[in-house]
Amino acid sequence: xxxxxxxxxxxxxxxxxxxxxxxxxxxxxxxxxxxxxxxxxxxxxxxxxxxxxxxxxxxxxxxxxxxxxxxxxxxxxxxxxxxxxxxxxxxxxxxxxxxxxxxxxxxxxxxxxxxxxxxxxxxxxxxxxxxxxxxxxxxxxxxxxxxxxxxxxxxxxxxxxxxxxxxxxxxxxxxxxxxxxxxxxxxxxxxxxxxxxxxxxxxxxxxxxxxxxxxxxxxxxxxxxxxxxxxxxxxxxxxxxxxxxxxxxxxxxxxxxxxxx
Amino acid sequence: xxxxxxxxxxxxxxxxxxxxxxxxxxxxxxxxxxxxxxxxxxxxxxxxxxxxxxxxxxxxxxxxxxxxxxxxxxxxxxxxxxxxxxxxxxxxxxxxxxxxxxxxxxxxxxxxxxxxxxxxxxxxxxxxxxxxxxxxxxxxxxxxxxxxxxxxxxxxxxxxxxxxxxxxxxxxxxxxxxxxxxxxxxxxxxxxxxxxxxxxxxxxxxxxxxxxxxxxxxxxxxxxxxxxxxxxxxxxxxxxxxxxxxxxxxxxxxxxxxxxxxxxxxxxxxxxxxxxxxxxxxxxxxxx
Amino acid sequence: xxxxxxxxxxxxxxxxxxxxxxxxxxxxxxxxxxxxxxxxxxxxxxxxxxxxxxxxxxxxxxxxxxxxxxxxxxxxxxxxxxxxxxxxxxxxxxxxxxxxxxxxxxxxxxxxxxxxxxxxxxxxxxxxxxxxxxxxxxxxxxxxxxxxxxxxxxxxxxxxxxxxxxxxxxxxxxxxxxxxxxxxxxxxxxxxxxxxxxxxxxxxxxxxxxxxxxxxxxxxxxxxxxxxxxxxxxxxxxxxxxxxxxxxxxxxxxxxxxxxxxxx
Numbered sequence: 022x023x024x025x026x027x028x029x030x031x032x033x034x035x036x037x038x039x040x041x042x043x044x045x046x047x048x049x050x051x052x053x054x055x056x057x058x059x060x061x062x063x064x065x066x067x068x069x070x071x072x073x074x075x076x077x078x079x080x081x082x083x084x085x086x087x088x089x090x091x092x093x094x095x096x097x098x099x100x101x102x103x104x105x106x107x108x109x110x111x112x113x114x115x116x117x118x119x120x121x122x123x124x125x126x127x128x129x130x131x132x133x134x135x136x137x138x139x140x141x142x143x144x145x146x147x148x149x150x151x152x153x154x155x156x157x158x159x160x161x162x163x164x165x166x167x168x169x170x171x172x173x174x175x176x177x178x179x180x181x182x183x184x185x186x187x188x189x190x191x192x193x194x195x196x197x198x199x200x201x202x203x204x205x206x207x208x209x210x211x212x213x214x215x216x217x218x219x220x221x222x223x224x225x226x227x228x229x230x231x232x233x234x235x236x237x238x239x240x241x242x243x244x245x246x247x248x249x250x251x252x253x254x255x256x257x258x259x260x261x262x263x264x265x266x267x268x269x270x271x272x273x274x275x276x277x278x279x280x281x282x
Numbered sequence: 283x284x285x286x287x288x289x290x291x292x293x294x295x296x297x298x299x300x301x302x303x304x305x306x307x308x309x310x311x312x313x314x315x316x317x318x319x320x321x322x323x324x325x326x327x328x329x330x331x332x333x334x335x336x337x338x339x340x341x342x343x344x345x346x347x348x349x350x351x352x353x354x355x356x357x358x359x360x361x362x363x364x365x366x367x368x369x370x371x372x373x374x375x376x377x378x379x380x381x382x383x384x385x386x387x388x389x390x391x392x393x394x395x396x397x398x399x400x401x402x403x404x405x406x407x408x409x410x411x412x413x414x415x416x417x418x419x420x421x422x423x424x425x426x427x428x429x430x431x432x433x434x435x436x437x438x439x440x441x442x443x444x445x446x447x448x449x450x451x452x453x454x455x456x457x458x459x460x461x462x463x464x465x466x467x468x469x470x471x472x473x474x475x476x477x478x479x480x481x482x483x484x485x486x487x488x489x490x491x492x493x494x495x496x497x498x499x500x501x502x503x504x505x506x507x508x509x510x511x512x513x514x515x516x517x518x519x520x521x522x523x524x525x526x527x528x529x530x531x532x533x534x535x536x537x538x539x540x541x542x543x544x545x546x547x548x549x550x551x552x553x554x555x556x557x558x559x560x561x562x563x564x565x566x567x568x569x570x
Numbered sequence: 571x572x573x574x575x576x577x578x579x580x581x582x583x584x585x586x587x588x589x590x591x592x593x594x595x596x597x598x599x600x601x602x603x604x605x606x607x608x609x610x611x612x613x614x615x616x617x618x619x620x621x622x623x624x625x626x627x628x629x630x631x632x633x634x635x636x637x638x639x640x641x642x643x644x645x646x647x648x649x650x651x652x653x654x655x656x657x658x659x660x661x662x663x664x665x666x667x668x669x670x671x672x673x674x675x676x677x678x679x680x681x682x683x684x685x686x687x688x689x690x691x692x693x694x695x696x697x698x699x700x701x702x703x704x705x706x707x708x709x710x711x712x713x714x715x716x717x718x719x720x721x722x723x724x725x726x727x728x729x730x731x732x733x734x735x736x737x738x739x740x741x742x743x744x745x746x747x748x749x750x751x752x753x754x755x756x757x758x759x760x761x762x763x764x765x766x767x768x769x770x771x772x773x774x775x776x777x778x779x780x781x782x783x784x785x786x787x788x789x790x791x792x793x794x795x796x797x798x799x800x801x802x803x804x805x806x807x808x809x810x811x812x813x814x815x816x817x818x819x820x821x822x823x824x825x826x827x828x829x830x831x832x833x834x
Contacts, residue, residue, distance in 0.1 A: 159606075189638070198636050
């Protein structure tokens with residue numbers, strides 16, 4: 022060790038060459054997220070007559086690497102709202118903390134006589150997302166907010182990194198928008214058909230979508246979380262496994278591993 | 283009072299020759315006039331109770347709650363100047379939020395008491411400020427199980443110790459009382475305000491250090507003690523306000539909440555009955 | 571949202587192949603790769619008459635080839651007295667980037683409400699129209715990416731219709747189509763509302779032909795024109811469809827209707 026504290030703990034210049042300090046920004050510009058790093062894939066959700074079912078798998082990918090396999094991407098906000106997150110995991114964690122502090126502050130003022138419902142939370146989150154995109158510092162997520170609105174009716178809406186919002190009887194983010202939406206819309210094409218769908222049917226439908234997504238989405242896995250929100254509260258299961266898989270369809274497809282070439 | 287006319291009581295930053303800060307002592311006087319507030323540390327939770335004196339018939343019954351929540355798992359009740367109490371709570375909430383931003387976990391009750399003790403103490407140092415006119419009781423339940431840190435999404439490695447000590451005990455019920463001087467201690471049972479003397483002697487009878495009192499018994503005792511403490515100012519109307527916090531598998535699931543109406547009314551009924559019993563006894567004695 | 575899940579590896583993270591792993595830190599300026607806009611498709615149109623104005627828009631919201639939802643209204647009552655839109659006399663339609671559209675709607679709505687609270691009278695359409703222009707112009711260096719159309723009744727009770735570009739340039743018109751199918755609907759409106767390329771039969775030949783003079787159309791005819799415009803646009807544009815929302819502003823208030831369009 023020499024007498025220069027600045028040099029301690031640094032690679033020796035005579036061995037490794039001059040230290041590249043370019044990453045140690047002093048007066049450079051603030052850096053914002055330009056692209057997501059660790060990502061979650063699809064979230065799917067569907068309304069039924071008494072509530073909403075929402076699901077997302079437990080995988081967080083780092084590019085093509087399946088990096089974390091026990092990541093919970095559904096967050097229960099209170100007894101009537103669940104938020105599902107797709108996209109960047111660290112931004113999801115930031116939003117999680119934001120919701121946590123919101124919940125604590127909300128309990129200070131209004132006790133429990135009028136808890137924030139799904140519609141309130143969606144409005145809040147979409148304004149957060151829009152503000153951040155307007156600052157060119159987006160939260161790289163696509164969110165689904167599932168739960169009950171102020172009249173205790175099923176509520177399902179989406180907000181993305183641009184602050185775009187929309188609501189529908191069925192919603193899916195990411196790959197799910199391509200693969201799951203058509204399946205969901207077959208059973209629940211419009212708002213009227215929501216009344217004809219039972220909880221059991223909705224759960225079955227969402228599980229079917231998770232299976233199709235696992236078959237076709239390379240950034241997905243067979244462990245997932247699923248939540249059912251009704252007046253009775255939130256039933257959140259975070260360690261479900263896909264059932265009744267059938268890879269028969271893969272027989273004739275090149276690239277699924279059954280053929281040599 | 284020896285302080286009067288000496289000039290040593292006019293400024294906060296001046297000691298009297300015999301080493302007293304009279305401004306702090308005057309603040310204690312303000313507390314001594316407030317409604318009685320107590321806290322009981324039971325084996326499975328903490329109860330906070332307050333004798334809320336009715337200052338006007340025009341106030342809505344049951345409104346204007348005085349026991350406040352800090353974070354999710356702690357409660358604060360204070361006696362003395364109400365606005366000082368509200369500022370105290372506001373600061374406590376800021377401290378709890380700041381702790382979370384820093385450590386991504388809820389603040390332990392002991393740490394909050396420490397932070398608030400330091401905060402209150404600062405108000406005894408400068409001539410530009412006056413001390414807090416409240417004594418505050420802070421009660422909380424620190425989680426016994428390992429809670430996920432804020433924003434945690436996974437559960438970590440499924441094999442190995444994961445850096446955890448096996449069999450280590452965490453959390454539990456905690457109770458602290460912070461005085462205008464900034465002095466604070468942890469208590470089994472704490473009382474402040476007008477009826478603190480009788481409340482304290484009632485609390486001492488409970489043998490709280492043994493750790494046998496359950497939360498539900500604690501609620502009933504708390505109600506009774508507030509009613510006993512009210513005996514000296516019987517001419518004034520009051521409302522009983524009670525909150526509690528239990529373990530994660532207790533009735534409040536680790537959250538600080540108001541005691542449910544049914545249980546509170548039951549406790550009040552028993553408290554009144556106990557007082558009537560006392561009266562009967564004394565009547566009997568007098569007859570004898 | 572295609573930009574969230576592009577399927578490509580993180581820009582500065584490891585690539586699919588180890589060969590792609592960067593070995594040296596990138597130097598120089600990095601370009602912003604976040605694009606803050608998207609196009610949510612859909613179309614709107616407005617036509618003003620002698621004593622009414624009609625605004626209409628389809629309710630489909632799209633992201634590329636995906637349909638986000640079949641019901642996302644593009645018409646908003648401005649300056650109403652409650653959440654159900656009672657008491658409003660002005661309607662704003664926005665098409666383009668829906669998030670900007672919603673933000674713009676909320677800003678204009680609060681401004682018109684505040685005007686009423688402060689002055690004790692509702693804002694005139696002309697004043698509202700100019701205010702909207704200012705809002706858009708103020709954000710001209712980071713514009714609200716929308717084509718707005720504002721409708722109401724002017725001080726004389728005639729139908730008033732204003733159309734805008736994203737940076738606040740505006741004019742009062744008889745009719746205007748905006749959005750994805752604007753280029754399909756506008757020529758139709760030119761011909762049917764302003765009677766462009768319609769001449770008096772037998773009035774002459776070549777340049778001597780006499781142009782038919784446009785007159786304000788009756789409400790019933792305009793409603794039919796709107797329906798025809800949209801059913802036709804749905805046939806020829808993939809981003810238009812699902813539902814047709816119409817708002818008819820008369821001295822009696824705003825009448826809102828909804829009709830199904832093809833969902834293909």
